[in-house]
Amino acid sequence: MGITVKGERNYLIIKIDGEVGEDDIENFKTQLDRNKNFFRRGKVLIKYSGESIPSSLLNRIITLLSDIEDVNIIGVFTENTMQNESSAIVIKRTLRSGQSISYNGDVVIVGDVNAGAEVVAEGDIIVLGALRGLAHAGAMGDRDATIYAMEFSPVQIRIADVIARSAGEVKNNPVPEIARIKDNGIIIESFPHGGIR
Amino acid sequence: MGKTIVITSGKGGVGKTTAVANIGSALASMDQKVVLVDADIGLRNLDVVLGLENRIVYDIVDVVEGRAKLRQALIKDKRFPNLCLLPAAQTRDKEAVSPEDMIRLCRDLREEFDFIIIDSPAGIERGFKNAVTPADLAIIVTTPEVSAVRDADRIVGLLEAMEKEESKLIVNRVRTKLVSRGDMLSVEDVLDILSIDLIGVIPEDEHIIISTNRGEPLINNNSAPAGRSFLDIARRILGEDVPINMYTEDENLFTRLKRLIGWR
Numbered sequence: 001m002g003i004t005v006k007g008e009r010n011y012l013i014i015k016i017d018g019e020v021g022e023d024d025i026e027n028f029k030t031q032l033d034r035n036k037n038f039f040r041r042g043k044v045l046i047k048y049s050g051e052s053i054p055s056s057l058l059n060r061i062i063t064l065l066s067d068i069e070d071v072n073i074i075g076v077f078t079e080n081t082m083q084n085e086s087s088a089i090v091i092k093r094t095l096r097s098g099q100s101i102s103y104n105g106d107v108v109i110v111g112d113v114n115a116g117a118e119v120v121a122e123g124d125i126i127v128l129g130a131l132r133g134l135a136h137a138g139a140m141g142d143r144d145a146t147i148y149a150m151e152f153s154p155v156q157i158r159i160a161d162v163i164a165r166s167a168g169e170v171k172n173n174p175v176p177e178i179a180r181i182k183d184n185g186i187i188i189e190s191f192p193h194g195g196i197r
Numbered sequence: 198m199g200k201t202i203v204i205t206s207g208k209g210g211v212g213k214t215t216a217v218a219n220i221g222s223a224l225a226s227m228d229q230k231v232v233l234v235d236a237d238i239g240l241r242n243l244d245v246v247l248g249l250e251n252r253i254v255y256d257i258v259d260v261v262e263g264r265a266k267l268r269q270a271l272i273k274d275k276r277f278p279n280l281c282l283l284p285a286a287q288t289r290d291k292e293a294v295s296p297e298d299m300i301r302l303c304r305d306l307r308e309e310f311d312f313i314i315i316d317s318p319a320g321i322e323r324g325f326k327n328a329v330t331p332a333d334l335a336i337i338v339t340t341p342e343v344s345a346v347r348d349a350d351r352i353v354g355l356l357e358a359m360e361k362e363e364s365k366l367i368v369n370r371v372r373t374k375l376v377s378r379g380d381m382l383s384v385e386d387v388l389d390i391l392s393i394d395l396i397g398v399i400p401e402d403e404h405i406i407i408s409t410n411r412g413e414p415l416i417n418n419n420s421a422p423a424g425r426s427f428l429d430i431a432r433r434i435l436g437e438d439v440p441i442n443m444y445t446e447d448e449n450l451f452t453r454l455k456r457l458i459g460w461r
Contacts, residue, residue: 094392096354097347114350114390132390 003028003061012042017049020057029064039068046076088123095119095133102139115155124148130174134158143181152177152188162186199230199307202314202434203332207348209319211340212369212399215409217316218246219424220336222414223431225280229311232271232281234302236328237318238293241285247274248412249282258286261298267305276414281310291323296330303331312434321355329356335364336396341371341382346390353393365396367430372401373443397430398441399423 002024004015032039044065046058053076065071088106097116101107106123117133119125124146125137131149136158138145143160151174157164159179164186176191204217214237221233235243238258244250252272255265260283267283274280283306286293299315306313317328329335335356339349349366356364368384375381384398402423408415415424422444429439 093357096357097351099354112390112392116347116351 005031012039012044014044014046014061015049016046016053016057016061025060025064028061032064032068036068039065039071042071044071044073046073048077094129097133104140113149113154121145131157137179145180147179148176148191150174150176152179157186159186164188199310199313200334201303201307201332202312202334202336203317203328204314204336204338205317205325205328205352206319206338206345207321207352208339208345211338211345212367212405213319213338214242214246214316215405216336216338216367216369216399216427217243217314218409218414219416219427220431220434221312221314222247222274222277222280223416223428224312224314224434225274225277226416227431227435228279229435230279230309231277231312231314232283232306232310234283234306234313234315235285236294236299236315236324238285238324239287239290240318241287243316244272244282244284245412246409247282247414249274249284250412253284256284256286257302258289258293260302261294267302276417291318291327294327296326299327300331321351325352325355329359329361332361333363335361336367337364337391337393338367338369339387339391340369341376341384341387343382346382346387350391353391365394366391367397367399368395369399370401371398371443373445395441396433397426398443399426400444 002017002020004017006013006015046061058076062073065073088108089103090108090110091101092110094111095101095109095113095117097114100118100120102120104122106126107119107121108126108128109119110128112129113119113127113131113133113135115132119133120136120139122138122140122142125135125148127135127149130151131147131154133154134156135147135154137147138160141160145159147157147159153166153174155166157179159181162181162185164179177188178191179186179188204213206213217233221231225231233243234257235241237243244253249272255270257270259265260267260270271281271283274282303313315328315332318324337349337352339345353364366388368387371384372381376383384395388395400422402421404415404418404421405423408418415421416428418424425444429442432439
């Protein structure tokens with residue numbers, strides 16, 4: 001919720017989540033004032049979690065930013081544009097032992113990923129089947145990447161630089177699950193109806 | 198024109214050679230002309246399992262290198278007049294034969310036989326490629342063990358990459374008691390992972406050990422559950438619609454007699 005700032009590779013990302021109140025903007029302003037050097041001559045991306053950003057809000061943020069010397073706003077992304085930006089590859093078969101896929105975007109597999117197979121993606125990994133092999137999402141360091149599977153029984157999963165091993169228990173009634181990073185560890189939770197967020 | 202079938206597995210010791218010997222003799226007993234080709238050059242076994250070791254004069258490498266005619270190298274099985282063996286060489290290695298040699302060889306064999314059954318070596322290297330390249334149908338043998346299923350999965354992937362469309366599965370050495378206790382993968386578990394067509398299930402059967410040591414195919418022995426399962430596979434290969442039947446160990450002559458006369 002609110003406005004958060006973080007650095008990602010060459011960019012500063014200002015993330016606007018959900019409802020933004022007056023105090024969120026005040027907070028953002030003090031953050032800016034405190035870290036003027038951090039923002040100076042930076043390339044800034046604005047990411048908005050909704051479908052389209054209210055122009056009044058956008059204007060206020062741009063005005064605040066323009067107080068800082070040489071800030072360069074290179075883009076404003078909303079959920080719509082972000083979807084258009086990301087590229088995904090769809091694999092319409094089962095990946096068997098010894099086969100591997102690596103891709104610089106999201107990977108969707110319409111089939112199983114069997115033990116001994118590997119999927120490596122810069123973005124998310126979505127398996128419309130059973131995940132039994134190795135999956136590595138966010139392989140270039142994106143800790144927000146997720147791994148989704150209809151049936152989760154991988155040997156090992158990796159998100160960015162975090163590795164999780166399977167506990168080895170066998171589930172009798174597999175349900176769709178999603179894995180992501182929380183507090184520096186990977187958590188796997190059941191995928192709710194209607195999705196996450 | 199004959200059909201070329203390769204029997205392969207990836208993992209060793211799961212029963213490829215036994216399957217070749219028994220399916221081959223079963224097809225031969227059904228009036229099909231069958232030739233068995235041992236592609237496991239350097240580690241030949243098929244001749245031993247068939248009890249034909251002492252009759253080898255020329256082998257597959259002799260044929261490929263032109264020292265013998267195909268007809269000279271083929272060994273006729275006296276028990277099954279329709280069954281022939283083309284033995285592997287024991288003193289050479291897999292590099293002695295190329296996939297192109299195998300295609301040529303099978304093209305010649307097709308003229309004369311209804312079925313060419315190739316016994317593939319374990320592994321995924323040259324010997325595997327030699328065995329698989331000429332085949333129209335691949336039969337993959339696995340046991341209900343995680344490691345064997347893993348290797349079978351690798352093989353299915355390699356066959357797909359070689360554009361061998363038709364593959365079937367045999368699950369060998371199934372122990373019903375262990376499966377029902379949950380201590381062994383079931384046939385359904387294996388099919389779930391491999392998702393290819395099943396052509397047969399063979400129960401664990403000590404008759405197999407006796408028959409391979411004696412060099413006599415099992416299919417003549419009516420009391421052996423594995424032998425009956427192999428006969429069923431042969432009938433499925435011929436296009437018959439035979440339901441998968443799990444023959445049990447205690448279905449011997451005595452219990453069958455008891456069942457026939459209605460005494461339990």
